[in-house]
Amino acid sequence: xxxxxxxxxxxxxxxxxxxxxxxxxxxxxxxxxxxxxxxxxxxxxxxxxxxxxxxxxxxxxxxxxxxxxxxxxxxxxxxxxxxxxxxxxxxxxxxxxxxxxxxxxxxxxxxxxxxxxxxxxxxxxxxxxxxxxxxxxxxxxxxxxxxxxxxxxxxxxxxxxxxxxxxxxxxxxxxxxxxxxxxxxxxxxxxxxxxxxxxxxxxxxxxxxxxxxxxxxxxxxxxxxxxxxxxxxxxxxxxxxxxxxxxxxxxxxxxxxxxxxxxxxxxxxxxxxxxxxxxxxxxxxxxxxxxxxxxxxxxxxxxxxxxxxxxxxxxxxxxxxxxxxxxxxxxxxxxxxxxxxxxx
Amino acid sequence: xxxxxxxxxxxxxxxxxxxxxxxxxxxxxxxxxxxxxxxxxxxxxxxxxxxxxxxxxxxxxxxxxxxxxxxxxxxxxxxxxxxxxxxxxxxxxxxxxxxxxxxxxxxxxxxxxxxxxxxxxxxxxxxxxxxxxxxxxxxxxxxxxxxxxxxxxxxxxxxxxxxxxxxxxxxxxxxxxxxxxxxxxxxxxxxxxxxxxxxxxxxxxxxxxxxxxxxxxxxxxxxxxxxxxxxxxxxxxxxxxxxxxxxxx
Numbered sequence: 320x321x322x323x324x325x326x327x328x329x330x331x332x333x334x335x336x337x338x339x340x341x342x343x344x345x346x347x348x349x350x351x352x353x354x355x356x357x358x359x360x361x362x363x364x365x366x367x368x369x370x371x372x373x374x375x376x377x378x379x380x381x382x383x384x385x386x387x388x389x390x391x392x393x394x395x396x397x398x399x400x401x402x403x404x405x406x407x408x409x410x411x412x413x414x415x416x417x418x419x420x421x422x423x424x425x426x427x428x429x430x431x432x433x434x435x436x437x438x439x440x441x442x443x444x445x446x447x448x449x450x451x452x453x454x455x456x457x458x459x460x461x462x463x464x465x466x467x468x469x470x471x472x473x474x475x476x477x478x479x480x481x482x483x484x485x486x487x488x489x490x491x492x493x494x495x496x497x498x499x500x501x502x503x504x505x506x507x508x509x510x511x512x513x514x515x516x517x518x519x520x521x522x523x524x525x526x527x528x529x530x531x532x533x534x535x536x537x538x539x540x541x542x543x544x545x546x547x548x549x550x551x552x553x554x555x556x557x558x559x560x561x562x563x564x565x566x567x568x569x570x571x572x573x574x575x576x577x578x579x580x581x582x583x584x585x586x587x588x589x590x591x592x593x594x595x596x597x598x599x600x601x602x603x604x605x606x607x608x609x610x611x612x613x614x615x616x617x618x619x620x621x622x623x624x625x626x627x628x629x630x631x632x633x634x635x636x637x638x639x640x641x642x643x644x645x646x647x648x649x650x651x652x653x654x655x656x657x658x659x660x661x662x663x
Numbered sequence: 664x665x666x667x668x669x670x671x672x673x674x675x676x677x678x679x680x681x682x683x684x685x686x687x688x689x690x691x692x693x694x695x696x697x698x699x700x701x702x703x704x705x706x707x708x709x710x711x712x713x714x715x716x717x718x719x720x721x722x723x724x725x726x727x728x729x730x731x732x733x734x735x736x737x738x739x740x741x742x743x744x745x746x747x748x749x750x751x752x753x754x755x756x757x758x759x760x761x762x763x764x765x766x767x768x769x770x771x772x773x774x775x776x777x778x779x780x781x782x783x784x785x786x787x788x789x790x791x792x793x794x795x796x797x798x799x800x801x802x803x804x805x806x807x808x809x810x811x812x813x814x815x816x817x818x819x820x821x822x823x824x825x826x827x828x829x830x831x832x833x834x835x836x837x838x839x840x841x842x843x844x845x846x847x848x849x850x851x852x853x854x855x856x857x858x859x860x861x862x863x864x865x866x867x868x869x870x871x872x873x874x875x876x877x878x879x880x881x882x883x884x885x886x887x888x889x890x891x892x893x894x895x896x897x898x899x900x901x902x903x904x905x906x907x908x909x910x911x912x
Binding site: 428499500503505506508509510511512513517520523524525526527528529531532533535638 | 715717736737738739742743747749753754755756757758762765766767769770772773775776777778779780781782783785814824828
């Protein structure tokens, strides 16, 4: 990450942190709750961005990991008291990661459209497991009556029942997600998965076991989706099978397409704009989905690199990759021109 | 006695009824350029795919040194020292020339779990990438995006990425394809240069180039080998002349 990008992130996070402190029209319960939801969706979008935007794995089943963590925290929270937050967050991220590992091993043999279909199929299976087993509460789902307690040596670090504190807690989770993913993308692993996205054949010929790399990306993405699911379950105090529905997976894809593929700030921006549009359009009209869909189509048509591409003057990380795509078709024509010569 | 680094023992690859590569045996020795020539569709590229592990063989054996590697995956073979280039430019177009090579060189020190270490600080891959760029004459364009290179430069990059992994066996699929005379000459110099220490399999259409650098030549027609030997032997072989020039000669 470039230095100014770091400062932009820092300013953005600082600004976001002031939301609960702002005077009433904004700093109200409604907007703080909306802000929390947006932050959670940003984590979810980031987790999917790792797969789609950086590894080139278009998954339509990402909600399975979101729901898996949500159900884990719902199932493990004691009925009459607050659970241990550390244990719950680790357990929910862990089960999501484990599920991603199992599904990943099974779907990684497929590519392209088949990969999309296979991930969708597995997510639907997860949906129906939650839906059909009475243990999980059926279609009504299950309630979580107490948000977990995060304490260190008997001292309570944060009171999640408090609206503002829960907001900041979520913001911290987003900060950690961004920091981990940004560093991951700088690492050898990150460079290798980007290489796989651009040219998997070459990566294999070079000596990379691309299957393992893609699986690693899938599992890490699944774990961060789990973090989002954990927070989402706590925010609303209930879980139901809709958490695993393909709508949720699709929303994630829409967010990153809206914001810009292959960009971390793009994922966050996409989540913010998507959720805000939802709220605004719902206020405007009953047929808000029409407006939402129309806007997304318009962005996809006129800003092929997403909202982030539109702001490319801001010079943010990975703009380099996005800009290069424009020159890439030139190469395709070059190879087609070359072909007759090769066969001559 | 030269040291054989890679050997194919009667390898075949069939696609349905088509025998793309049929019972081909050859040996690649260190410090030697072994050229494989043949008409289009003779199975030269398929042979490279079989040796590099991109395609599994239908029958036969592939050996690396004394090790049987027939069942090895392509990444496994690459890590063991089998490097290949492609007939069509097959690089990471959106990445810089330097990153193309660095990513190839990173193969030696993958350590994917060390996510706290930045790839840019990986000294092994940096040094190898820089050496490969230097050797192929791409240092000046290192910071350019690969997609913006000329065709000839992309061919050079193709070889540079192969070198960045520091292989012992180089399988080069038409490195000169579509190059201008000047670029070709530079590539041939590079090939002569690379002969020391490497076993090179060179698939090439340009006969002048082949006869200028090759130590051994194998001629393939319709998936099979019709002649193999020193350049002069092959040049004088009647069957080869027939294959290339027709019956009239």
